[in-house]
Amino acid sequence: MADKTIQRFKRNMQENAFLFQQLVNRDFTQRYKRTVLGIAWSVLSPMFQLLVMMIVFSRLFGRGMEHYVIYLFSGNIAFNYFSESTTSGMQSLMNNAGILSKINVPKYLFVLSQNVSALINYIITILLFFVFCLADGVQLTPAILTLWYPIVCFVIMNVGIGMVLSALFIFFRDIQYLYRIALTLISYLSVIFYTIDSFSPAAQRLFLLNPIYANIKFWRLVVLEQTVPSLSYHLLLAFYAVLFLGFGAFFYKKYNHRFVYYF
Amino acid sequence: MSAIECEDVSIRYITGDFKSIGLKEFVMRKLTHNFKVNEFWADRHVTFTIEPGDMLGIIGSNGAGKSTLLKAVAGIMIPTGGTIKVNGKVAALLELGSGFDPQMTVKENTYLRGAMLGYTKEFLDDKYGEIIAFAELEDFEGYMFKQLSSGMQSRLAFSIACLVDPDILILDEVLSVGDGAFRTKSGNKMKEILSGGTTGVLVSHSIEQVRELCNKILWLDHGHQIAFTEEVGLYCDAYEEFLITRELPAGDEDVRRLAENYFNRMKDERKRREQAEVERLQRVIEQGDSEEAVLAAIKVLQKSRPEALSAEYAG
Numbered sequence: 189m190a191d192k193t194i195q196r197f198k199r200n201m202q203e204n205a206f207l208f209q210q211l212v213n214r215d216f217t218q219r220y221k222r223t224v225l226g227i228a229w230s231v232l233s234p235m236f237q238l239l240v241m242m243i244v245f246s247r248l249f250g251r252g253m254e255h256y257v258i259y260l261f262s263g264n265i266a267f268n269y270f271s272e273s274t275t276s277g278m279q280s281l282m283n284n285a286g287i288l289s290k291i292n293v294p295k296y297l298f299v300l301s302q303n304v305s306a307l308i309n310y311i312i313t314i315l316l317f318f319v320f321c322l323a324d325g326v327q328l329t330p331a332i333l334t335l336w337y338p339i340v341c342f343v344i345m346n347v348g349i350g351m352v353l354s355a356l357f358i359f360f361r362d363i364q365y366l367y368r369i370a371l372t373l374i375s376y377l378s379v380i381f382y383t384i385d386s387f388s389p390a391a392q393r394l395f396l397l398n399p400i401y402a403n404i405k406f407w408r409l410v411v412l413e414q415t416v417p418s419l420s421y422h423l424l425l426a427f428y429a430v431l432f433l434g435f436g437a438f439f440y441k442k443y444n445h446r447f448v449y450y451f
Numbered sequence: 452m453s454a455i456e457c458e459d460v461s462i463r464y465i466t467g468d469f470k471s472i473g474l475k476e477f478v479m480r481k482l483t484h485n486f487k488v489n490e491f492w493a494d495r496h497v498t499f500t501i502e503p504g505d506m507l508g509i510i511g512s513n514g515a516g517k518s519t520l521l522k523a524v525a526g527i528m529i530p531t532g533g534t535i536k537v538n539g540k541v542a543a544l545l546e547l548g549s550g551f552d553p554q555m556t557v558k559e560n561t562y563l564r565g566a567m568l569g570y571t572k573e574f575l576d577d578k579y580g581e582i583i584a585f586a587e588l589e590d591f592e593g594y595m596f597k598q599l600s601s602g603m604q605s606r607l608a609f610s611i612a613c614l615v616d617p618d619i620l621i622l623d624e625v626l627s628v629g630d631g632a633f634r635t636k637s638g639n640k641m642k643e644i645l646s647g648g649t650t651g652v653l654v655s656h657s658i659e660q661v662r663e664l665c666n667k668i669l670w671l672d673h674g675h676q677i678a679f680t681e682e683v684g685l686y687c688d689a690y691e692e693f694l695i696t697r698e699l700p701a702g703d704e705d706v707r708r709l710a711e712n713y714f715n716r717m718k719d720e721r722k723r724r725e726q727a728e729v730e731r732l733q734r735v736i737e738q739g740d741s742e743e744a745v746l747a748a749i750k751v752l753q754k755s756r757p758e759a760l761s762a763e764y765a766g
Binding site: 203204206207209210211214218221286287288289290291292293360362445448449 | 464465475525529541543545546559562563566568569570571
């Protein structure tokens with residue numbers, strides 16, 4: 189059955205490739221509509237955010253730490269991407285209720301297209317991140333070639349989470365407030381601006397239960413410690429990706445016919 | 452192969468569940484065992500079949516379940532019970548103007564909507580000029596959708612949906628779009644599409660339109676199927692009688708009776724109107740003092756009392 193679902197998904201994607209392209213185009217241009225600086229905000233907003241965090245946190249946590257800016261930045265971009273893609277994914281179905289209740293199109297395309305435009309943003313900030321690495325004198329080794337892996341896993345996971353949230357958002361509007369609170373909590377648990385070196389190795393491992401931290405940790409191992417993370421890191425990220433996508437797909441498949449009653 | 456086969460279709464809405472009360476209330480009521488939902492059947496046991504090239508008119512007063520049925524045919528809703536088989540590419544026009552992006556230009560919206568209806572870029576590149584020309588929006592291509600008047604918006608929606616040549620076209624109360632000229636044009640376009648073998652489903656409150664365009668009729672009332680028939684004229688008469696007396700037919704015989712009542716009503720109506728017209732004219736002649744009234748009076752006399760006129764006017 190999973191096989192048949194995947195077959196249908198493939199056929200749908202082929203048939204709707206043009207629609208999907210149109211949607212991505214729309215979502216991405218809408219993001220910067222009526223702004224003076226337009227797409228430059230993709231670069232400027234993470235930079236300003238980083239600047240603020242640096243001013244606040246470098247005295248508190250970063251003392252004596254080498255490349256604290258890069259440490260901070262690597263956590264920040266991952267979390268920003270996570271929060272942006274899941275939040276916009278959450279709202280994607282509801283925002284297009286007018287279309288979805290009048291035209292028969294695969295609804296997940298709308299979740300995916302929001303994810304793609306968040307991904308484009310993410311990639312821009314990743315490029316900015318490497319510029320910062322060079323400026324800060326971080327040595328970039330061939331190990332960075334493995335970074336496609338956490339990116340792909342992260343995208344898959346976020347799509348899955350976006351699917352669950354978008355469905356929940358249709359049934360319970362309250363979820364947007366709950367999720368905002370959850371995001372704050374997740375951001376503190378993701379070890380973005382502090383370090384957990386002083387914890388015992390067992391406690392440090394507990395943090396890996398947070399998939400966002402697992403992803404950030406992968407990046408830091410590659411960029412700051414110039415190593416290729418072990419196989420278990422790879423498997424962990426794959427596990428999170430499959431878990432959330434599976435859950436999202438299950439949830440979507442089970443409930444998507446009922447969405448239209450709630451728009 | 453039939454174009455649309457609806458077999459015993461029922462569609463249920465649920466009201467009063469957590470969608471309308473929110474999470475907190477939902478949890479509270481669940482906990483106190485106070486949670487109950489109301490169900491509402493928009494359609495019950497609807498069965499009909501139409502063949503390629505048919506034009507089905509769905510009639511019924513407000514809340515009869517027409518739009519819900521169309522949504523099920525368009526694939527937007529899954530029926531709670533029964534099955535719907537649709538063979539061919541469907542373009543559904545349910546509520547014009549919705550589903551457009553107000554911030555995007557006419558051109559972008561045309562492509563987006565075309566893509567949603569399942570057409571390729573090449574196809575739209577090819578048809579774009581025609582769509583804009585038909586909607587008469589040549590001067591507005593670069594405008595944002597929200598800057599168009601509502602008539603223009605509907606015209607664009609209509610043009611996209613019918614110029615892209617679907618197998619099955621579903622129209623929910625949309626043929627009354629735009630000004631008179633455009634209405635004539637869209638009606639003609641509709642006829643042209645249908646004669647080309649496209650199957651149509653039309654919901655309209657204009658019975659005249661249904662009479663003119665449809666060859667089959669589905670009559671719904673509060674979700675129940677009153678009739679599915681090819682006798683368009685007869686059932687339209689019965690339906691119009693129903694609109695006046697609110698009396699639903701109980702069977703075939705009853706339909707005939709209603710239609711006859713309507714026919715008689717119309718005859719009376721016509722007679723009364725003629726009578727009123729005659730009276731009006733009589734008054735004009737009796738009381739009129741203009742040259743026209745005098746001439747008309749003379750004409751009447753020439754016809755019925757020529758002896759009353761002097762030789763000069765006797766004709």
